[in-house]
Amino acid sequence: MVLAIPILAGVERALAPAREALIPVLSDTRVLAVWALAVCCSLAVLWWDVRARNRALPSLMKGVWTLVVAYSGPFGLALYWYAGRTQIAHDSPWRRGVRSTAHCYSGCGAGEVVGVTLAQGVLALSVGWVAAATFGFAYLFGYALTVGPLVQEGVGLREALRDALYSETPSITVMEVVAIGADVLLASEATMGDALFWSALALSLSLGFLAAYSVNLLLIRAGVKEGMGNPATMDDG
Structure with missing residues (x-):
């Protein structure tokens, strides 16, 4: 496969061995079925823990963690257990970075899923248009998840937009460059009926989280x- 964007040709060649190793695995319907089961089990554990032990979490963060676990399964659940529960022993910049990235990830991930599914799965657009559309949806959803709560708190729309652009653009950009790049590299020719389409999307989302975490940690510091x-301060006993 030759990518339509010339600047990515060198990256494609460098990652060709990893791509050749991953595609047969990601194309296996059994792998996708096991992953779907793992996601469902992880969501069940998350919802049980939230209802039984962490009702004090704000509705926004309950939604954020639900999306994170839906995208990344056991990996997302581990992130919630590390940084998102009221039972964490002590907070730290590392945990704040996880929560900040999770917040960004929930919105951008939704945008990426919508963008890839619509542009590639439904409309079968070329690689360049798929990347452009997915970036657009990811930015739209990511900014909306920041601007919406700020406006609800009484912040003016213009100020909320300015804050979102200032604070979220670096992490969204890095997250989507990695996530969309990985998805295009692995599954640019896959259709919605292929296991590879969904497996590559799930893997690319988690890679995007890992890439954006260091950016969010630097922005916090x-x-x-x-x-x-800190969710521990929200525990109502």
Whole structure:
């Protein structure tokens, strides 16, 4: 496969061995079925824990963690257990970075799923248009998840937009460059009926989270972002 965007040709050649090793695995319907089962089990554990032990979490973060686990299964559940529960022993910049990335990931991931499914799966657009459309949806959903709560808190729309552009653009950009790049590299010719389409999408989302985590951690340490609040302080006993 020759990518339509010339600047990615060198990256494609460098990653060709990994691509050749991953595609047969990701194309196996049994692998996709096992992953879907793992996601369902992870969601069941998350919802049980939220209802039984963590009702104090804000509705926004309950939704955020639900999407994170839906995208990344056991990996997302481990992130919730590490940084998202009221039972964490102590907070830290590392945990704040996880929560901040999870917040970004939930919105951008939804945008990526919608963008890839619509542009590639439904409309069968070329690689360049798939990437462009997916980037657009990811930015739209990512910014909306930041702007919406700020406006609800009484912040003016213009100020909320400015804050979102300032604080979220670096992490969204890095997340989507990695996630969309991985998805295009692995499954640019797959259709919605192929296991590869969905397996590559799930893998690319998690890779995007890992890439954006270091960016969010740097932004928090630099004071650009505060990170999401410590859930331990929300425990109502």
